[in-house]
Amino acid sequence: EEIKSDETHFDFSNEGTNYLATDRGTLVHNLLSYFNFKEDDPQELIQSLYNNQMFDEEGLKVLNNYLPHINDFINSETYQLIKEADTVYQEKQFRYKDENGLIINGIFDLVFIKDNKVYVLDYKTDRVSKDNSDETLKDLHRTQLSYYSKVLKEVFHTDVQGIIYYLHINKAIYL
Missing domain, CATH: 3.90.320.10 (Lambda Exonuclease; Chain A)
Structure with a gap:
């Protein structure tokens, strides 16, 4: 069965970066690896990692654009299960x-x-x-x-x- 993609929900092509999809995925995975699953604040974490030079300005832009998805995850039942x-x-x-x-x-x-x-x-x-x-x-x-x-x-x-x-x-x- 053909996998349907959703180009309208979140279009990376408009974020104005040179990051490839795999680079974006790596950035998001790296961010999530810093979660403590207690009281995570992704915006604060992104800024802290940027301040500590864990990624460049393009990476900062990518993660800030992806923030709605990260926040959805934090509000999910799955995050709550992990938190417990x-x-x-x-x-x-x-x-x-x-x-x-x-x-x-x-x-x-x-x-x-x-x-x-x-x-x-x-x-x-x-x-x-x-x-x-x-x-x-x-x-x-x-x-x-x-x-x-x-x-x-x-x-x-x-x-x-x-x-x-x-x-x-x-x-x-x-x-």
């Missing part, structure tokens, strides 16, 4: 050798444990449309989250709930 977690791990690297001998290197965006249940969340900055079905959105990243869950199941010896969080449309997809 007992333990939160961010940007954790891993190396995994699967049953076929394939070695997979990756980084978990976010792993959290709440009430002895393990969750793995992957942020997505893809410009997808709200018109896409949940199944279509799941299919985009099912393989990735399947590996993440498999790795974490071996670590924690329990089932893992995978979550894809599409920041662009403020939507959590549970796998």
